[in-house]
Amino acid sequence: MNHDIFIKKVRLNCFRESKVPGEFLLQMRCPGGMVDADMLDIVKHISKTWGDGNFHFGTRQTFDICRIKYEDIPAVNKYLKQYIEEVEIEECGVNMASIAGEPAEWDPESGYPTIGARNISACIGDYHCVCADVNTFELARKIEPLIFPSHYHIKINISGCPNDCNKAHFCDFGIIGCAKMEYHPERCIGCGLCAKICKSHATRVLQLNEATGKIEKDPCCCVGCGECTRHCPTSAWTRKSTKFYKVIIGGRTGRQTPRAGKMFLNWATEETIIAVLSNWQKFSAWVMDYKPEYLHGGHLIDRAGYKKFKELMLDGVTLNPECLVAEDVYWHETEYRSNYNVKELSTHHHAGPTEEKK
Amino acid sequence: MFNPIQPKPCKILSVKHETELEYTFRVEYDIKPDHGQFLQLSIPMIGEAPISVSEQGDGWLEFTIRNVGKVTSCIFEKKAGDVLFLRGPYGNGWPTEELKGKNVVVIAGGTGVSPVRSLLNYLYKTPGYAKSVNVIAGFKNEQSILFKNDLENWKKSFNATFCLDNEEKEGFRKGMVTTVIKELPLKDWGEDYAVIVVGPPVMMKFVGLELLKCGFDEKKIWMSFERKMSCAVGKCGHCRIDEVYVCLDGPVFPYTTAKNLVD
Amino acid sequence: MSYKFTKEEAAGLFAKLSEKFDIYAPIRFKDAGRYAETDIIKYGKISSFDEGVYNEKSTYPMKEVLSPIQQALFYFTEDEYRESKCSTKPMLVFARPCDINAMKVQAKIYAGNGGFIDMYYERMRERVHYALLECNADDDTCFCVSMGTNTTDDYDAAFRFTDDAILIDAKDSAFEALVKDGKACDFKPEFVKENITKVTLPVIEDKETLNKLKAHPMWEQFNGRCISCGACTIACSTCTCFTTRDIIYGDNQEVGERRRVSASCQVDGFTTVAGGGSYRKTAGDKMRFKMLHKFHDYKARFKDSDMCVGCGRCINRCPELISITETLKKMNAALEEIKKEK
Numbered sequence: 001m002n003h004d005i006f007i008k009k010v011r012l013n014c015f016r017e018s019k020v021p022g023e024f025l026l027q028m029r030c031p032g033g034m035v036d037a038d039m040l041d042i043v044k045h046i047s048k049t050w051g052d053g054n055f056h057f058g059t060r061q062t063f064d065i066c067r068i069k070y071e072d073i074p075a076v077n078k079y080l081k082q083y084i085e086e087v088e089i090e091e092c093g094v095n096m097a098s099i100a101g102e103p104a105e106w107d108p109e110s111g112y113p114t115i116g117a118r119n120i121s122a123c124i125g126d127y128h129c130v131c132a133d134v135n136t137f138e139l140a141r142k143i144e145p146l147i148f149p150s151h152y153h154i155k156i157n158i159s160g161c162p163n164d165c166n167k168a169h170f171c172d173f174g175i176i177g178c179a180k181m182e183y184h185p186e187r188c189i190g191c192g193l194c195a196k197i198c199k200s201h202a203t204r205v206l207q208l209n210e211a212t213g214k215i216e217k218d219p220c221c222c223v224g225c226g227e228c229t230r231h232c233p234t235s236a237w238t239r240k241s242t243k244f245y246k247v248i249i250g251g252r253t254g255r256q257t258p259r260a261g262k263m264f265l266n267w268a269t270e271e272t273i274i275a276v277l278s279n280w281q282k283f284s285a286w287v288m289d290y291k292p293e294y295l296h297g298g299h300l301i302d303r304a305g306y307k308k309f310k311e312l313m314l315d316g317v318t319l320n321p322e323c324l325v326a327e328d329v330y331w332h333e334t335e336y337r338s339n340y341n342v343k344e345l346s347t348h349h350h351a352g353p354t355e356e357k358k
Numbered sequence: 359m360f361n362p363i364q365p366k367p368c369k370i371l372s373v374k375h376e377t378e379l380e381y382t383f384r385v386e387y388d389i390k391p392d393h394g395q396f397l398q399l400s401i402p403m404i405g406e407a408p409i410s411v412s413e414q415g416d417g418w419l420e421f422t423i424r425n426v427g428k429v430t431s432c433i434f435e436k437k438a439g440d441v442l443f444l445r446g447p448y449g450n451g452w453p454t455e456e457l458k459g460k461n462v463v464v465i466a467g468g469t470g471v472s473p474v475r476s477l478l479n480y481l482y483k484t485p486g487y488a489k490s491v492n493v494i495a496g497f498k499n500e501q502s503i504l505f506k507n508d509l510e511n512w513k514k515s516f517n518a519t520f521c522l523d524n525e526e527k528e529g530f531r532k533g534m535v536t537t538v539i540k541e542l543p544l545k546d547w548g549e550d551y552a553v554i555v556v557g558p559p560v561m562m563k564f565v566g567l568e569l570l571k572c573g574f575d576e577k578k579i580w581m582s583f584e585r586k587m588s589c590a591v592g593k594c595g596h597c598r599i600d601e602v603y604v605c606l607d608g609p610v611f612p613y614t615t616a617k618n619l620v621d
Numbered sequence: 622m623s624y625k626f627t628k629e630e631a632a633g634l635f636a637k638l639s640e641k642f643d644i645y646a647p648i649r650f651k652d653a654g655r656y657a658e659t660d661i662i663k664y665g666k667i668s669s670f671d672e673g674v675y676n677e678k679s680t681y682p683m684k685e686v687l688s689p690i691q692q693a694l695f696y697f698t699e700d701e702y703r704e705s706k707c708s709t710k711p712m713l714v715f716a717r718p719c720d721i722n723a724m725k726v727q728a729k730i731y732a733g734n735g736g737f738i739d740m741y742y743e744r745m746r747e748r749v750h751y752a753l754l755e756c757n758a759d760d761d762t763c764f765c766v767s768m769g770t771n772t773t774d775d776y777d778a779a780f781r782f783t784d785d786a787i788l789i790d791a792k793d794s795a796f797e798a799l800v801k802d803g804k805a806c807d808f809k810p811e812f813v814k815e816n817i818t819k820v821t822l823p824v825i826e827d828k829e830t831l832n833k834l835k836a837h838p839m840w841e842q843f844n845g846r847c848i849s850c851g852a853c854t855i856a857c858s859t860c861t862c863f864t865t866r867d868i869i870y871g872d873n874q875e876v877g878e879r880r881r882v883s884a885s886c887q888v889d890g891f892t893t894v895a896g897g898g899s900y901r902k903t904a905g906d907k908m909r910f911k912m913l914h915k916f917h918d919y920k921a922r923f924k925d926s927d928m929c930v931g932c933g934r935c936i937n938r939c940p941e942l943i944s945i946t947e948t949l950k951k952m953n954a955a956l957e958e959i960k961k962e963k
Contacts, residue, residue, distance in 0.1 A: 126657035130940075133657045160657075179657065186691050190866075191888045193850055212868045213882060226657065230940070233852035233885070234690060235661050235681070238653035361704060361740040363694065363865075402697040403877035405867040407895065427895040441700070559898065586894045588865050592735035594884070595862035596891060600831070600913070601922035606735035618828045620835055621892075621900040621910075 005070055012151075014112035015073055018066070026051070026065045026076060028083060029112065031092055031144040032122040032137025032158065033061035042083045050076050060155070061121040077111030084112070092144035100150040100281040100292075116292060117147040118155045125160035125177065132160030133226050134177030134243045139270065146277045151292035152284035152300075162202070162225045162246070169260045172297030173280075174248035175273060178224030179239040180322070185214050188236035194228035201227045224267070244322065245273055249309075250298040250331065257340060259333040261298075262326065264310075269320040276313050283312040287351045302331075303351035362591050365400055365443035371418055372438050376504045380469065381434060382412060382422045385442055390414060393454055393477035394582065394610055397421070397446030398590050401436075405429045408587040408605075410473035411447065412505075419444075422472035422504065448590040449609050452477050452554060453580055461547040462488040465535055465565050467496045467557025471504050473582060474556055482511055489550065492542055496521040496535035496561070535561070536568045544573055556582040566613060579613035623790040624803025631670050631787055637799055639668075642713035642750065645686050646673030654680075655940065664714075673715060675754055675782045678763075682858040682934060683720035684727060686712065687745045688883075690855070694741065694865070695879040705741075705878075712748045715780065717756045718812060719763075719930040722770035723858035724749075726930065729923040730861045741881065750796070751776040758813040762933030764946055765813060767820040770930040772812040779810035822927065823952045825917050830959055835913070837955040840905035846941050847904040851885030853935035853945075854911065859928050862886060886910055912948055 003022045011017065015024035028043065043063045047055050052067035068076055085108070088094040097106040099114060106113050120143055123129065125136030136158045147154055155171040161178065168174025190213030195206040202225050205218040215236075224244060228237040244267045251261025265272070284292070287300045301309045306329040319325070333340075371384040391397070391411050399421060400406035407429040413420035425434050436442065454477070462481065466474050481491050493516050497503045500522065512518045513529070519538045522530045531538070535557075544551070553574060555565050562581055569579055585597035585604040597604035599619045602611075611619065626634050638644060648665045652658055662674050663681040693705040724746070731742035753776035758765070765771040777793035778800070788808035791797035825831050854860040864884040869877040884891060887907045892900040901907050919928035929945070936944050 130656055135658070186689070189690060189851070189855070189864075189883050189885070189888075191851060191885070191890075193888075213864075213866050230655055231850060232655075233850045233888075233938075234855045234883070235650075235653060235655075235663070238650070238661075239657060241652040243657075359740045359744060360738070362737045363740075364704065367700075400867075400879075402695070402702055402879070403867050403869045403874070406865060406879075424895075430895065584894060584898070585900075586892050589863075591737035591739070593731060593737070593739050593861070594864065595730075595886065596864070596884070598914070598918070601918045603735065618832065620832055621906070 003070065010070070010073065012113075012115050013073070013077070013110075014115050015068065020067070022070045023067045024070060024073065026068055027058055027115075027119070028063040028065075028080070029087065029119045029148070030061050030063060031087070031120045032140025033124075034122070034127070034137035034140075035087055035091075039063075039083060039087065042079075046076055046079060049079075058119070060119045062119045073111075078109040080111050081108050084108070088144070088148070092141040094145045094148055096149065098149060100152060100285065104149070106149075112149070114149040114151050116151040116153045117149070118153070120144060120147075120156045120158065121166055122158035123160050123166040125158075129160055130230060131163055131225070131227075132177065133179040133224065133239065134160055134245070136160045136166075136177065139175065139177075139273075142270070142274060143277055146274070147280060150281055150284075152281060152288070152297075153295060154280060154284075154297040162223045168246075168248045168251070170251040170253060171261070172249065172252070172301075173277070174251060174261055176246040176248065178244050178246055178267070179226045179229075180224065180242070180244060180267070181222070181226065181228060182238050182240055183215065183217065184236050184238065187234045188214055189234055190214060191233065193231050193233065194237055197227045197231045201225070242269060244269060247273065247276070250301050250329070252296060252298045256336065257333040258336075259331055262329045262331065264313075264326050264329070266324045267320075267322040269323070272317065272320050272323050275317040279313045279315055279317070282315075283309065286312060286353065289353050300351075303349050305351070308351070363398075363445060363589060365398065365406075365445040367441045368444045370436055370438050370440050370442055373436070376422060377502050379426075379502075380422055380424050380504060382420050383433065383436070383442070384418050384420045385444065386417060387419045387444055388417055389447065391419065391447030392451030393480060394451035394473050395447035395449050396473075396587075396590070396609070397444050397448065399423075399429070399433065400443040400445075401429060401432045402443060404432045406588070407433075408448075408590060410609075412472035412475045413479060414476055420476075422469070422475070424469050446590065448587075448605055450607065452610055453552070454480075456580075457481075457488055457552050459487075459489055459550075461490045461492065461551040463492045463494070463542060463551065463553040465494045465539070465553065465555045465557075467535055467561040467565075468498060468502065469504070470557035470561070470582070471495050471497075474554060475505055475508060477554075478512055478516075479508060482515055485515070491516040493518040494521070494535045494538045495519075496523065496557070498523050499525045500527055534564075536564050539565070539568045540572050542572070549575075549578075551578055553579040554582075555579065559584060566617070569613075576613040576617070580610050581613060581616045582609045583611060583616065583619070584609070622797060622801070623788065623806045623808040624800045625806040625808070626787045626789070626800075626803045628785055630803070634787065634800065634803070635670050638713060641799065642711050643708070643748075644713045644715075646675070646715040647677075647679035647683075648672055649674050670782070670787065673782075675715065675780070676757065678717075678756075678760060678932070678934070678937070680934070680938070681856060682723065682932065683714060683716045684723060684858060686714050687724065687749065688727070688731070688742055688861070688863075690883045691880055692741060693878045693880050697867075697877045697879070699875045707741075707744050709748065711750055712745075713750050713752050713777070715752045715754050716776075717754050717932075718773040719756070719765045719768075719770050719932040720858055721751050721753070721773045721775050723930045723932070725775075726859040726919075726926060726928055727861050729919075729925075734922075750793070753779040753810055755779070755781055755810050756813050758816055760933060760937075761817040762936040762944075762946075763813075763816050764818045764820050764931035764933065766816050766931070767818075767822070768927065768929055768931035771814070771816075779808075781808060781810070816931070818933075818946050820931070820946050820949050821953055823916055823949065823956055825956065830956070831913075831917065833959045833962075834952065834955055835909060837959070839951050839955045840909040843905040843908040843943070844903050846943055847887070847908050848941055849887045849889065849904045849907055850940065851887040852938045852940065853943075854885040854887055855883060856934035856938040858930050858932045858934065859915075860885075862891075886914070908943075908948070912945075912952060915945075916949065916952070 051065040120140040122136035126132035192208035247265040248261040412422040662679040777796040781788040
């Protein structure tokens with residue numbers, strides 16, 4: 001077949017090229033991985049009408065439909081209108097007529113305007129899970145308008161508890177729900193189950209004092225998972241109502257320098273997370289000299305350096321009093337190739353606006 | 359309102375070292391318990407422990423304590439003149455009335471000798487109360503022999519056999535107490551006997567089986583149970599087995615009851 | 622006589638009752654549940670009617686008012702000691718029939734067993750006056766009718782909280798004097814007549830059957846299911862077991878207390894004697910011990926009733942979804958088997 005397709009443009013529209021020329025894979029965003037099951041009718045209709053009738057769960061919790069012909073993309077985009085309106089505008093309050101927070105033209109029948117900000121993935125969270133400390137998809141829906149639409153790349157994974165099933169440690173900006181525990185010694189029967197569980201399932205910060213029959217805690221190392229509360233037979237351990245989060249930055253997979261992320265914030269509240277993420281577009285624009293290119297968020301942090309990242313992301317943010325911030329971050333990458341970063345000075349990347357370079 | 363768990367401070371009159379791990383404390387106390395009953399001994403801020411009475415006299419009780427826990431190890435630091443907190447006596451004690459005019463057999467192992475000591479000394483001081491007294495007492499080794507003076511007395515007046523599990527010593531037989539049971543002159547006693555057994559759970563189990571094997575009537579056997587006793591007044595539930603509270607209904611049970619008390 | 626108080630009159634009524642009583646009711650603790658964004662409801666002293674939760678089963682039973690999870694027995698200072706003190710002000714406790722009946726069950730142990738009356742329980746019991754709450758029994762974990770604990774007459778007054786009024790049926794004349802300012806009405810409390818869940822109580826004819834039931838393989842399944850956390854016994858309306866524990870305050874060796882803390886036959890260590898020996902080591906053994914206490918042993922000792930009021934809180938609280946009513950069915954089936962073998 002003879003094709004002449006500007007692939008990059010199609011990709012920005014959330015259609016990814018296939019090994020079969022002229023065929024594309026549509027990725028439908030699904031913030032927090034949660035939608036009304038009615039949406040599946042839309043997914044089915046697209047697949048059966050324009051795709052190959054199959055459906056794949058995207059690795060980032062998108063609804064992926066394969067083998068859409070290039071010629072059919074306008075028709076698919078027109079049909080996507082209802083889905084985008086319900087999922088993005090109604091559920092998340094996204095301003096579709098904007099890019100990176102700046103007003104931009106958007107035709108509701110033109111499909112997704114950007115691909116940079118990836119779908120926010122989340123585990124099921126406390127909507128269902130016995131381990132979870134927070135509602136994950138509700139947080140995803142609050143974050144969605146801060147990062148989308150935008151050409152700046154960011155992958156956000158939300159986990160409902162420090163078990164981190166959704167791998168907040170392996171994305172640009174990972175968010176892990178956690179809880180501050182309250183101990184009510186007058187309800188404690190000294191059974192020691194919490195200490196046993198903390199040892200086997202968490203960071204062994206609890207210890208039964210045999211002399212008092214009460215629990216002693218090393219509060220500094222508590223990961224905030226809530227296993228003590230889950231197992232306590234008497235409600236001697238309870239969660240505080242305020243929900244907290246850890247933010248893990250700079251984790252990634254990839255061919256070059258995969259690595260687990262490092263903790264940027266601990267015990268941040270939702271307000272803090274929202275305020276910090278509100279600076280993401282500004283930070284990305286600064287690093288990229290206001291020229292978006294295909295580069296993931298973790299690399300932006302590398303280019304700017306953690307301290308600059310911290311400065312820009314915390315700009316104007318009032319942290320909640322419990323919130324702790326990493327003073328520095330020391331990455332540990334998988335060394336596919338040793339001394340990967342040692343190369344000619346002229347090939348080094350630059351961060352920040354060009355004027356500042358001079 | 360009367361508080362049944364209120365302890366009373368009582369003065370220690372003397373401390374006798376029986377073995378390295380077992381001391382006998384004589385403590386001022388003016389209530390006379392039945393043989394085989396126990397009291398709750400405590401040290402404020404440390405805790406309480408149920409201890410059976412090993413001897414009694416005018417205004418005093420003796421407790422032979424094995425140093426195996428937090429409370430007992432603190433008691434071991436006490437000297438004559440110091441104070442222990444006591445409440446009790448609790449439990450039912452030995453069926454002393456049932457022993458009257460009978461051929462009495464007492465089989466005791468290790469620390470189990472202490473809850474039968476006051477009974478045996480009573481029988482020693484009251485000749486004729488029982489038709490005959492037959493004592494089988496076992497200890498692990500020479501170091502763990504308790505109440506040496508009493509053993510001497512019992513040897514003089516009773517048909518007494520003392521055993522050491524694994525050691526040779528003059529006056530002692532090497533082996534378990536169970537091996538002696540078949541030598542008791544059961545045939546001569548007819549129906550006229552009563553057996554008392556006390557010791558570690560395993561020892562009591564095997565003694566029970568051996569007694570039945572040798573033809574002893576289970577209705578004439580009594581055993582003392584060891585269970586966790588915390589309140590001693592039938593409230594805390596730790597010692598309960600089925601509908602029985604060991605602290606109230608025991609620790610002494612007829613074998614007919616004991617054999618059905620399955621944990 | 623029955624009286625009605627409007628919402629506006631509630632504060633005045635509460636103030637009047639507070640003069641005579643400390644008032645206790647189930648209180649909601651938001652987000653304090655086992656799982657995130659779940660609540661617990663437990664008893665506590667209230668300072669207005671609004672604080673109470675009257676139309677929902679409390680997570681934890683009313684027994685906590687009379688016998689809290691932890692209470693001081695004696696205080697020690699150097700070589701002196703004294704009994705803990707307790708207010709003598711009467712308490713008005715809002716409670717459902719199952720919780721009120723549970724106190725009769727507990728009293729057999731606390732204030733009678735072995736001829737000993739526990740002073741700490743008794744001094745609380747003397748203060749207690751019940752304000753009966755009607756029960757909606759909309760929960761299929763309840764089986765009070767099967768246990769005969771759906772009704773009671775042990776209360777000073779019955780209360781019904783409607784959207785716009787408080788209805789009170791005063792049974793006790795002294796109590797009536799406190800509420801006679803209300804407008805006369807014809808409120809009479811209603812009791813649950815039927816539960817969704819019904820149980821058949823096991824009949825264990827003799828010791829031989831009992832010991833066969835103890836040895837039955839039905840208990841083995843709990844070795845894989847039950848985690849022996851003891852949540853069922855803490856949530857139980859009738860369980861009484863406790864441990865006595867002495868503690869020293871902080872770093873001052875001269876002051877401390879002897880306290881009572883709830884204990885559970887399900888938790889390891891419950892039977893551990895000095896020297897380390899223990900009994901009923903497996904989860905199945907412990908479950909069997911609990912079930913038989915509830916549905917045989919207690920009745921064998923105290924005659925009148927079983928040691929269960931069918932409140933179903935043990936079912937609600939079990940993290941492993943073990944149901945006491947289903948376990949009863951299994952006991953009945955095992956007893957049938959044993960009968961057939963004979």
